[in-house]
Amino acid sequence: MSPLPEQERHLCLLIDTHVLLWLVEGYGSLGSKARASIDASAQQNCLYVSAITPWEIGLLVSKGRLQLNADVMQWVRTALDKPGVRLAPLEPEIAVASTRLPWEMHPDPADRILVATARNLGARLVTADRALLEMAGNGHFAGLDATV
Numbered sequence: 540m541s542p543l544p545e546q547e548r549h550l551c552l553l554i555d556t557h558v559l560l561w562l563v564e565g566y567g568s569l570g571s572k573a574r575a576s577i578d579a580s581a582q583q584n585c586l587y588v589s590a591i592t593p594w595e596i597g598l599l600v601s602k603g604r605l606q607l608n609a610d611v612m613q614w615v616r617t618a619l620d621k622p623g624v625r626l627a628p629l630e631p632e633i634a635v636a637s638t639r640l641p642w643e644m645h646p647d648p649a650d651r652i653l654v655a656t657a658r659n660l661g662a663r664l665v666t667a668d669r670a671l672l673e674m675a676g677n678g679h680f681a682g683l684d685a686t687v
Contacts (some may be wrong), residue, residue, distance in 0.1 A: 547611075554587070556649070563617075581621070
């Protein structure tokens, strides 16, 4: 997947795994600014979910740390079928770029994939993860606090 054209970048968002869960299941406390941004991106067909997100959700369910109202695969397909939601594939460029991020930023491989995906797309990453938001604040990528 090639980076987005400049005129689309300000509209596009990549949502962290927990944000997708909050949207679909009503978990957490999604802030009104984040919700409005997500809705606007979805209306522009520019709301992305990383290819790593279904893996994370499946892993959480298999470890008993998350319960869904449906089979994992069915739940993921339903979430990805929501209007305006697009799956951002895990391109080789993203995989390699995730290894070139500062290691002190976050050791979690899935979060590193999210950051590399957001950077590749030129999209803002919507997350409540404080470590990721701090990295965004340091200029490594564009972020949006999911709780505001």
